Amino acid sequence: MTTEHANTEDLAGALYDAIALVTRRLKQTRVPGGLSLPERSALSRLARSGPASAAELARADQVTAQAMGAVVGGLETSGFVERRPDPRDGRRIIVSLTPAGEDVLRRKRDARGRQLAQVLTAEFTAAELETLRAAAPLLERLGESL
Incomplete structure (x- = not known):
């Protein structure tokens, strides 16, 4: 296995774990009417x-x-x-x-969106927010390709 392939597999595992955690946490938030x-x-x-x-x-x-x-x-x-x-x-x-x-x-900004926005505002720097903004379309493309 090449180093590049191993690095891609490590990245895939890290993305899977991170996306699963975010999804689980967001699913826990539900508002009546949301x-x-x-x-x-x-x-x-x-x-x-x-x-x-x-x-x-x-x-x-x-x-x-x-x-x-x-x-x-x-x-x-x-x-x-x-x-x-x-x-x-x-x-x-x-x-x-x-x-x-x-x-x-x-x-309508439901509780998930507000929760996410609050965490982004409180916990992330402007540079990190720009990185996430750039990554969002890539993550969507990844999801569409699965």
Whole structure:
């Protein structure tokens, strides 16, 4: 095994451990009326990529179609998404963000976001914040590639 390969495996292990810790800690914070991580993920994906089927959302988040169906159902009940027949294939149902869904993403800072922002403000230097800002798109790309 080359040194470069060993270093990459060490980095992968460190990233896995760090991401798992952050995820566990964020999942522990829940506020009444706040969005769950799956809800926020689905809304964010729709905002980023546009309308999609529940199956496409499920694949993107690596969850079952049934689990995503429950998430989409809850978001629809809340008025954050709407389901319509696909204009190209009437057998498919497409989920899209409503203005209320866009609004909740734009203005609502749930407890996870506030918790993260408070820690970032209190515990990290300006240079560290810039490093994290640069790393965020890379981490998203990593997640999309898994």
